[in-house]
Amino acid sequence: LFKCLLFFQKYSKCDCEVTATSRHYVDRLFDPDPQKVLQGVIDMKNAVIGNNKQKANLIVLGAVPRLLYLLQQSSSSLELRTECAVVLGSLAMGTENNIKSLVDCHIIPALLQGLLCPELIFIEVCLRCLRTVFISPVTPVQLLYTDPTVIPHLMSLLSRSQRTQEYITQIFSHCCKTPEHQTVLFNHGAIQNIAPLLISPSYKVRMQALKCFSVLAYENTQVSMTLVNVLVDGELLSQVFVRMMQRDQPIEMQLTAAKCLTYMCRAGAIRTDDSCVVLKTLPCLVRMCSKEHLLEERVEGAETLAYLMEPDVELQRIASTTDHLVAMLADYFKYPSSVSAITDIKRLDHDLKHAHELRQAAFKLYASLGSNDEDIRKKITETENMMDRIVSGLSESSIKVRLAAVRCLHSLSRSVQQLRTSFHDHAVWRPLMKLLQNAPDEVLVMASSTLCNLLLEFSPSKEPILESGVIELLCSLTQSDSPALRVNGIWALMNMAFQAEQKVKVEIVRSLGTEQLFRLLSDPDSNVLMKTLGLLRNLLSTRPHIDQIMSSHGKQIMQAVTLILEAEHSIEVKEQTLCILANIADGNTAKELIMTNDDMLQKIKYYMGHSNVKLQLAATFCISNLIWNEEDGSQERQDKLREMGFVDILHKLTQASDPNLCDRAKTAMQQYLA
């Protein structure tokens, strides 16, 4: 209200005259003569068309509640009510502030109520106004779903006229934002009611119906599965969409039809090798990326294409050879172009506005293209200035661009060759590290995942990353609330510890702290557990390292191992744990920690007789290390274990059907024979 007052004051100062006439318009709405009121509304209608200032004035002066009152009054004539709705619709066409004011005045329930009127003309103007209100980003879409009778009623109005069809489908396509919305619309027969509109004689109706299907099918298996079986005038819906993608159709229609098919394909309703995907949807989307289209279309085309082929390497291969797509995307980075800066400001403004969007869309598409195939990755990195672009993308101000750039980098980092060459040449680790310092979780997940790959032992970037003090950072990631970040943190540490120097291992243990290490060993996420065990295993490799670590943390580690072996865990986890035990058994002094722990020996014995070969193998490996001949005290250990009945088990295992297990057991037996 205060705001309104300020607004009012501002206007009353600078625009007394306008306000005075505006006031007159509002006053006439209160005339006792209904005929004069009608004339007043009609005059108001003519006054506000295309005049934003006038619209704002009328709203401030309180015209809206009065108009709504007249609209709802059953004593008002149909003509008056219709004109009121027209004026309200006109007011809604103004600024976002206008829409906010209208929504605050509860225009939506009033108009929805108006739809119950039998007169088509009145229904149409109400729908038109509702449409304008609902397509505004400031209107909460939930308002469409508060009254459960609204959706079924809108469905029933679809048959009334082309106008009702256009407005209602447009409302649906803007108000279907969540899976819940999809379900509500689906359950009220949206598909059956809207499908026939795809062959409406009106382009607008066809287009809005198509948009409806694209929002309904997005990530929705139920809708998509239903859609593939729908017939429109005897033709399968997918074929109708294919026709809408024909190259002489308007771009908007081609693009939206391609989106529908993309969503249906991703939801599993259409196979990725179906010709309508391979020969129609994919080429259509590639076309949308070409220079001749509007920047918005190119962004949408690239994003949809990235989404379409993300899980399918064959589609990635096809796309990578279609119409020079990889090279074509390089153009996305050339905005604003030097030409646009010189020629006109408007163009520059337009380019600037879309530059971020273009870049992030290109990065996304590159990420999707390169996610599986080594040749495609090579092609991408060889594109002009590609690595430089990624590097600068990592430090852009727009989060969307940063995220897409790091996704792209992540996709490319799956290539051993690229890690060894271009990644090192361009020192991508530097901006990546910077990105990790202070970023939102989604960026962090991608960045840390990329870092995992950069820390692989063959990566030349590993050294400089280590020197940059990454360990602290990764350790802090393992304390994150997000399981994905915990996994990535511990995964990176695991990679880092692989065949690492003693001092690195010590640094990891010191920095992580045993407490945190054991907390991770009881992590609810099995991935985190697996990677933590992997880290332990990597830490406990080569004899001096094993002895060193076990001498300082032996007690806790043995405890943790016991706990895991006793608890309910997957075979993989148990196998990994037994491998750690086998590594411990390889140490000089560390061996004793097992030999003196009868409980642990019993466990090993148990796993040697387990039904799973992998576990048997790991346990046998452990025993084999304990009884290894050439080491000090091997005789005593052999004796003790013979007493405990291990020889009998080994003997039995030499008869095992699995050749690996059989070999392992024989080798172990030889230690006794020697």
Place this chain on the structure above:
Amino acid sequence: MAELGAGSLSLGDPAFNYQEHELNERLKRLYPAVNEEETPLPRSWSPKDKYSYIGLSQNNLRVHYKGHGKNHKDAASVRATHPIPAACGIYYFEVKIVSKGRDGYMGIGLSAQGVNMNRLPGWDKHSYGYHGDDGHSFCSSGTGQPYGPTFTTGDVIGCCVNLINNTCFYTKNGISLGVAFTDLPPNLYPTVGLQTPGEIVDANFGQQPFVFDIEDYMSEWRAKIHGMIARFPIGERLGEWQSVLQNMVSSYLVHHGYCATATAFARATETIIQEEQTSIKNRQRIQKLVLAGRVGEAIDATQHLYPGLLEHNPNLLFMLKCRQFVEMVNGTDSEVRCLTIRSPKSQDSYPGSPSLSPRHGASNTHLHTGADSPTCSNGVTPPNKSKSHSGTGSSSIKYPSVSSSASSSTSSSPSSVNYSESNSSDSTKSQPHSANSTQETSLSLNFRRNQTHVTRSSNHDSEMEIEAEHYTNGVVEGSSARIMNGTYKHEEILQPDDNSIDEGCTNGRQLCGGNQAATERMIHFGRELQALNEQLGREYGKNATHKKMLQDAFSLLAYSDPWNCPVGQQLDPTQRESLCSALNSAILESQNLPKQPPLMLALGQATECVQLMARVRSGSCSFARVDNFLH
């Protein structure tokens, strides 16, 4: 197909015939603007234009390598039988790799006539290729550029030449690989080259459906070009533009003597008509006479109204006289008519505004003798004859009886119905009649479209609408591709003659209406004509056209049933049209008015331009066809 190799399929083979049929159908659909008489399309590889290491089979569609294949010096190519015509706009062919042979050094592409065949396409000047072993493109150079994926056994490679922007792109298994070459020269031949033993490829020039959806690609370019034409900037000249169009319409109406319509149009658009009202009416009257077959009266009227005109145009006079003779045979000319039945109504019984427009060519400075087929509609065949007939009937009711004083009994009854009645009574006449009625029905189909067209420009002049119903701007598809404008109902022209026509018709079609005196009059006239010919021969030298015309006309007498004889065509009323327009043009010329309406000139000009575009190799002509814009 002139050259047929030792293929497994022979000409008589039904499979081959089917394929041939498929091919023709597809080529016609893909490249409608190509005139194959001038520029034939490639249909197979040429057994003459190839290196000796190339073997051809399967109707010259399969290519295999039969050389040593040791190194690049053993490369061999073959060209298609013909270069790609520019009028294709967009041209496409596919090659399936049957076997990659030893090394798969295959090249698919284009080359100009005369490029060395002992090479793979792309290596030499005016030669372009995409090679399977490395996926590179070769643009008149021995070193390739990275272009696309490699290809091998089982792949289908397509090559598309865009003659609008002179580029080329390839496809692999139905997926476009993007532009490979730009700035291509004209007259390139589809070409393949092979280099190692065992390499076999099959071409598809349209024999089979293509893997790539080329028609979809074409539709995009068609839409682009149509959009370009529709959005062609006229800039500052917007107002000028409108007046030009108005003048064109107005002059067209005046030319054909649509007096009332022209006046109404001029009033609505505030334009000025150059010609006097009476002059228009005079011309209209004479045309009417010619079209009704009363050539004698037409000659009299012309001599009366435009003294000296025919004297200065002896050729025209001779043609008119010849026609008069033919009409005598027909029994329609007044000189014989007056002898057979009641004397015809005098001229003033004709409607003040003519409802007949002669059909004529875009370049109708001379007469088209005998060359026109009577079906001059623009190719629309009525789906349901009876239905369209009734449509015609209803439009005939609206037929301007306005000024026809003689239409007491027949004006309200559709003439086409009259005609079909007589038709059924005499089976011998059925053929020409049914031809007429077909034409007529196809006309009626055009009415509505034409009507809206004219209505728009005439500001909803209701008078105009009625008249417009009887005409159509049709285009005759034919080798000469002349533009025909308007045709008319020959039945109706005779209608104002009370019920005489009914009698005339039921009397049967007999020479000169079957009247002895009339026949004698005709013979006499024939002699006069002969004399005129000889006189003209003496004055201006022998004229072969005249001789032929005369011969044809006299030949009619040699048959017992002239309507069903080899030269019977002359008796068809549609034959009057060309003469009518020639006379009209001559009159206009004598009045220092353009002998052709500017509208027809423009239309002819546009058509010629499009054809010229094809000749100067501008590919967009295939999507800018004039008939696409005539509704």
